[in-house]
Amino acid sequence: MSVVVRLRSAVCLLGRFPALAGVDLDVERGEVVLLSGGNGAGKTTLLRLLAGLLPLHQGVGEVLGTDLSRDRRSHRRRLALVGQETFCYDDLTVAENLRFAARASGSTVEAASDALVALDLGPLADVRHGKLSTGQRRRLALAIGLARAPELLLLDEPHAGLDAPGRAYLDSVLKDAAANGTSVVLASHELELMRPVVDREVVLVNGQANGALAAASTPEPAAV
Amino acid sequence: MSIVQEAALIAGKDLKIETRARVISQQILPFGLIVLLLFAFALDPDRGVLRRVAPGLFWVTVLLAALLAISRAFSIEAEHGARDGLRLSGLDGSSIFLGKAAALALELLIFEALLTVGVVVLFDVRLGSLVPLVLASLAATVGLAAAGTLYGVLAAGIRARETLVPVLLLPVVAPVLLGATRAWEASIDGVTSDAWPWVALLGIFAVLFVGIGMLAFGPLLEES
Numbered sequence: 070m071s072v073v074v075r076l077r078s079a080v081c082l083l084g085r086f087p088a089l090a091g092v093d094l095d096v097e098r099g100e101v102v103l104l105s106g107g108n109g110a111g112k113t114t115l116l117r118l119l120a121g122l123l124p125l126h127q128g129v130g131e132v133l134g135t136d137l138s139r140d141r142r143s144h145r146r147r148l149a150l151v152g153q154e155t156f157c158y159d160d161l162t163v164a165e166n167l168r169f170a171a172r173a174s175g176s177t178v179e180a181a182s183d184a185l186v187a188l189d190l191g192p193l194a195d196v197r198h199g200k201l202s203t204g205q206r207r208r209l210a211l212a213i214g215l216a217r218a219p220e221l222l223l224l225d226e227p228h229a230g231l232d233a234p235g236r237a238y239l240d241s242v243l244k245d246a247a248a249n250g251t252s253v254v255l256a257s258h259e260l261e262l263m264r265p266v267v268d269r270e271v272v273l274v275n276g277q278a279n280g281a282l283a284a285a286s287t288p289e290p291a292a293v
Numbered sequence: 294m295s296i297v298q299e300a301a302l303i304a305g306k307d308l309k310i311e312t313r314a315r316v317i318s319q320q321i322l323p324f325g326l327i328v329l330l331l332f333a334f335a336l337d338p339d340r341g342v343l344r345r346v347a348p349g350l351f352w353v354t355v356l357l358a359a360l361l362a363i364s365r366a367f368s369i370e371a372e373h374g375a376r377d378g379l380r381l382s383g384l385d386g387s388s389i390f391l392g393k394a395a396a397l398a399l400e401l402l403i404f405e406a407l408l409t410v411g412v413v414v415l416f417d418v419r420l421g422s423l424v425p426l427v428l429a430s431l432a433a434t435v436g437l438a439a440a441g442t443l444y445g446v447l448a449a450g451i452r453a454r455e456t457l458v459p460v461l462l463l464p465v466v467a468p469v470l471l472g473a474t475r476a477w478e479a480s481i482d483g484v485t486s487d488a489w490p491w492v493a494l495l496g497i498f499a500v501l502f503v504g505i506g507m508l509a510f511g512p513l514l515e516e517s
Contacts, residue, residue: 148381150381156373159372159373161310
């Protein structure tokens with residue numbers, strides 16, 4: 070299996086505060102890794118670092134073959150970040166936001182249409198983003214991420230705000246990830262929901278990671 | 294996609310949002326007309342004075358309206374993490390700059406056309422030689438849009454951007470105010486030979502800031 074993410078002693082500063090204070094992490098192709106930890110542990114910062122949105126201040130960082138200390142942009146089209154923000158425009162409709170994001174990221178309009186259908190957003194296609202509920206926005210954000218057909222999917226609290234069908238679809242995405250060759254790194258507080266569908270859990274404490282390298286630290290999956 | 298296609302994608306998105314939100318037509322245009330009326334009240338009910346100072350008043354009004362349009366162009370990227378979405382898209386910084394500047398220039402040109410009608414009606418101005426007047430307006434608008442887009446992204450990540458952009462931008466675009474006013478004065482007086490040097494100055498300013506913007510916008514977007 071090839072390594073998609075490789076971090077060694079990675080440090081990321083937010084101002085002067087070390088939000089990540091020496092993180093080691095390996096993620097292999099098709100692997101689903103859960104980041105857990107309390108508020109402020111560094112989960113979102115780690116996802117944004119992997120996406121190239123934050124600089125690597127110290128240590129070694131490689132994502133999809135790109136050295137983050139030299140280049141934070143080249144790998145972005147090959148990943149998707151679905152976070153607490155939707156990256157959408159209030160005055161564009163669901164379909165317009167999806168089409169714009171797909172075209173901007175080099176994906177196809179067909180991929181956008183497929184994602185629209187997969188997340189049951191068809192009936193909302195002509196509704197403006199500003200009129201959507203929180204849950205509908207989360208589904209749209211997930212559709213935008215999946216329309217990119219990413220090699221690395223970064224999810225920040227993916228279950229938050231999703232209704233039962235949305236959660237079921239998300240779980241199917243995670244389960245299919247390995248078969249599709251998509252690696253997933255997700256941050257969540259809903260550990261009981263996530264543990265059955267992940268390969269490995271990495272616990273972040275004060276910007277440092279435990280269990281980031283060794284699969285032996287994986288918790289026993291809960292009974293499904 | 295080529296740089297032109299990427300720029301067209303961004304410009305199309307910005308123009309669609311502005312068409313829907315109607316900020317230009319319902320807020321910025323009335324603002325411009327109110328400023329013209331206030332000048333008319335403040336200076337002299339005798340139209341002789343207004344006719345003489347009309348070019349300067351016109352371009353001061355355009356500058357003030359441009360500040361609002363620039364602020365608007367970057368506030369839409371601040372909502373829902375849209376700026377991060379642009380960064381993650383992998384679009385080239387030059388393309389984003391050209392697209393946003395083109396949309397802004399088109400909005401300003403429409404504003405100027407309508408404001409010109411206001412100046413003609415309220416200040417009893419006869420436009421004289423149209424060719425240098427139109428070319429000066431085009432060059433001034435491109436320069437304003439390019440400089441505004443560049444300074445807009447410079448201040449994008451700063452909390453006080455609404456007040457910072459005017460402080461940074463107005464001194465920089467002083468040559469546009471000067472050149473466009475002088476070119477308009479010469480055109481209205483029918484002395485076209487006096488207008489051309491100012492048109493050339495405006496052209497140089499526009500080319501300079503389009504070039505600087507294409508080089509600097511991407512790195513500034515990354516740091517915003």
